[in-house]
Amino acid sequence: MIIRVQLFLHLRKFAPGEDATFDMAVEQGTTVDHIVKRLGIPPEMELLISINGRHADLDSPLLEGDAITFLVPIAGG
Amino acid sequence: MPGWIGRMLNVDLSRGRVMEEALDTVAARNYIGGRGLGIYYLNRMASPLCHPLSEENVLIMATGPLTGTGAPTGARYMVVTKSPLSGGLTCSNSGGQFPAELKFAGFDGIIFTGKAAEPVYLSVKNGKAELRQAAHLWGKDTHESTDKLLQETQPDARVACIGQAGENRVLFASVMNDRDRAAGRSGVGAVMGSKNLKAVVVKGEGRIPLADDAAFKSINRETLKRFNEASRVSPPALRNYGTAYGVEVMNHFGILPTKNFQMGTFHYWERINGKTLREKFFVRNRACYACPIGCGRNTRVEVPGFEGSGEGPEYETIYALGANCMVDNYPAVIKANYICNEMGMDTITMGTTIACAMELFERGYLTEKDAGRPLIWGDGQALVDLCRMTALREGFGNILAEGSFRLAERFGHPELAMVAKKQEFAGYDPRGAQGMGLAYATSPIGGSHMRGDPAYSEVFGVLQKADPFTAKGKAGLVKDHQDLSCIIDSAGLCIFFAARFMVRDEKNLPPEGILKYLNAATGANYTLNELNTAGERIFNAERLFLTRAGFSAKDDTLPPRITFEPLPDGPAKGHVCHLEEMLKDYYPVRGWTAGGIPTEQTLARLGLREG
Numbered sequence A: 001m002i003i004r005v006q007l008f009l010h011l012r013k014f015a016p017g018e019d020a021t022f023d024m025a026v027e028q029g030t031t032v033d034h035i036v037k038r039l040g041i042p043p044e045m046e047l048l049i050s051i052n053g054r055h056a057d058l059d060s061p062l063l064e065g066d067a068i069t070f071l072v073p074i075a076g077g
Numbered sequence B: 001m002p003g004w005i006g007r008m009l010n011v012d013l014s015r016g017r018v019m020e021e022a023l024d025t026v027a028a029r030n031y032i033g034g035r036g037l038g039i040y041y042l043n044r045m046a047s048p049l050c051h052p053l054s055e056e057n058v059l060i061m062a063t064g065p066l067t068g069t070g071a072p073t074g075a076r077y078m079v080v081t082k083s084p085l086s087g088g089l090t091c092s093n094s095g096g097q098f099p100a101e102l103k104f105a106g107f108d109g110i111i112f113t114g115k116a117a118e119p120v121y122l123s124v125k126n127g128k129a130e131l132r133q134a135a136h137l138w139g140k141d142t143h144e145s146t147d148k149l150l151q152e153t154q155p156d157a158r159v160a161c162i163g164q165a166g167e168n169r170v171l172f173a174s175v176m177n178d179r180d181r182a183a184g185r186s187g188v189g190a191v192m193g194s195k196n197l198k199a200v201v202v203k204g205e206g207r208i209p210l211a212d213d214a215a216f217k218s219i220n221r222e223t224l225k226r227f228n229e230a231s232r233v234s235p236p237a238l239r240n241y242g243t244a245y246g247v248e249v250m251n252h253f254g255i256l257p258t259k260n261f262q263m264g265t266f267h268y269w270e271r272i273n274g275k276t277l278r279e280k281f282f283v284r285n286r287a288c289y290a291c292p293i294g295c296g297r298n299t300r301v302e303v304p305g306f307e308g309s310g311e312g313p314e315y316e317t318i319y320a321l322g323a324n325c326m327v328d329n330y331p332a333v334i335k336a337n338y339i340c341n342e343m344g345m346d347t348i349t350m351g352t353t354i355a356c357a358m359e360l361f362e363r364g365y366l367t368e369k370d371a372g373r374p375l376i377w378g379d380g381q382a383l384v385d386l387c388r389m390t391a392l393r394e395g396f397g398n399i400l401a402e403g404s405f406r407l408a409e410r411f412g413h414p415e416l417a418m419v420a421k422k423q424e425f426a427g428y429d430p431r432g433a434q435g436m437g438l439a440y441a442t443s444p445i446g447g448s449h450m451r452g453d454p455a456y457s458e459v460f461g462v463l464q465k466a467d468p469f470t471a472k473g474k475a476g477l478v479k480d481h482q483d484l485s486c487i488i489d490s491a492g493l494c495i496f497f498a499a500r501f502m503v504r505d506e507k508n509l510p511p512e513g514i515l516k517y518l519n520a521a522t523g524a525n526y527t528l529n530e531l532n533t534a535g536e537r538i539f540n541a542e543r544l545f546l547t548r549a550g551f552s553a554k555d556d557t558l559p560p561r562i563t564f565e566p567l568p569d570g571p572a573k574g575h576v577c578h579l580e581e582m583l584k585d586y587y588p589v590r591g592w593t594a595g596g597i598p599t600e601q602t603l604a605r606l607g608l609r610e611g
């Protein structure tokens, strides 16, 4: 299935191409942590994750057509 | 007395007398400092029924025990007084260098009473204070006044002052320090203006004694190490993009107030976000005293008609002057921000009052004749002109100078003012962050994000991550955030650092790091429980002031737009704020009656019973 990924701020550097918003083909039943791994985002990095504008977690499942966004919490700096 | 200096200045402006008094040490322990000491003195010295702009009002500037100690972000002070905007209490917070310097100059805080016959400023230098005439500064903006005062005192002194807006008693005039840092909200600058007090200049070489130097140093090392490690893994967004980064986040979650809170997303958000600020207008970072983050930024605009330089804008400013007025012209937003800083006005109330005027105009309730010009959404030039006119109370600016509630009431539609207790909301639409709605409604100063900030939990997903759309469980969460804000504001710290590196992310938000710092600095030997109780005591002492001023549950409200009109757009589409439901839980959690008054038992438990 195809999902859309959007990366903010310093997370942009984990995009496979120039664009910080891109589509990704993933298997049915994929969860967020799988995407984090595939993009090469270090697991200890602080993330603020949303699916379709709603808050999500690393174990949230993804469905066809979902828009997943990785933001950064205002993290003491 | 370690941590604290142990001395307060008492300035009787009517008699032109400056007296030194010992800090009330029992009060200092029970109320921590800063915001807590402010309300302690205000409750003792001011009648809650006084006219806020009369000489009976009392204006208190108070630092915390960690201000100036070198604890990270121990940079802050509070300005506490009766607010001319809300008619209730205000406590407005600012950082920069002035607060620490006030302690180096020998005082924990200053209490101003009465009213000077002529404009004056207070000079404090190494334990000596005197009032000096300031007629030559009256009418000058905050930058000119600061420059002049530094020339005639010492170039490395620190200045807090008002601009024309404070002199003209604009109901949301700010007190500006170090040029562009603002104790911005609720009209603290108007109170200063009403007392004919133009500025306070401080300079000192004193040092702050610490109870346990070695322990303090080791806590500092350990805390900064954790901060540096976290920053290495996750580059600090606040340092790189400033609070302006909030535009991306709030728009994404559909709570960026747009068109006077008629919408939750702004189509042109990318034109006014943190990244664009960085790429087009950024000059350098600015940090408050002892702050390892440095979220402030110097900026410059060279676009003709909007030229200028200064600090900011912050997220709250961009929401209010930008998205909420639908202005996507960044240079205009930044210029309006510069004008507010220079003339000394709160950008949140300014922007949201203009947004309210634009809506009144669009709906035909306010005409071109009333305003002297058309008020069209997105008009950047109007934004800039109206800010200046408001500070000078010129033409329609004289009406805007009263804030959005009085504006909307005057034109027959008070429901269009986006306020709680007549103070404008911060930049989070409560329909997509329920707890924020409860926080606005019950904040002691009205619509504010700083006297309790559940956005950490609901939006940023840290400090007890919570579902933004659920009302259930928010009463306890909001209480915890409110009491925590009392502790942070009273200690003299900045929430951006303290909330993440001095508070544990678990139930009841234990402020363990703050506890360690406070004990090492003051030797007060607080237990965690005592510190939490002090936070609760401060919040209730503030509520007592409000109660005596005539406030009760009837004033813990939000406008019908927020509670009845579903958001029409974005991820929060279809939601309203369930305030009533949350309030029903909140009063018992607080130990207040259903009428919103602290019960006798609550007051007794917190040591707030009189007599």
Ligand code: SF4
Pocket: B073, B075, B095, B096, B286, B287, B288, B289, B291, B292, B293, B294, B295, B296, B494, B495, B496, B497
């Ligand atoms: S984080 Fe920003 S506001 Fe807070 S102390 Fe540091 S520079 Fe000042």
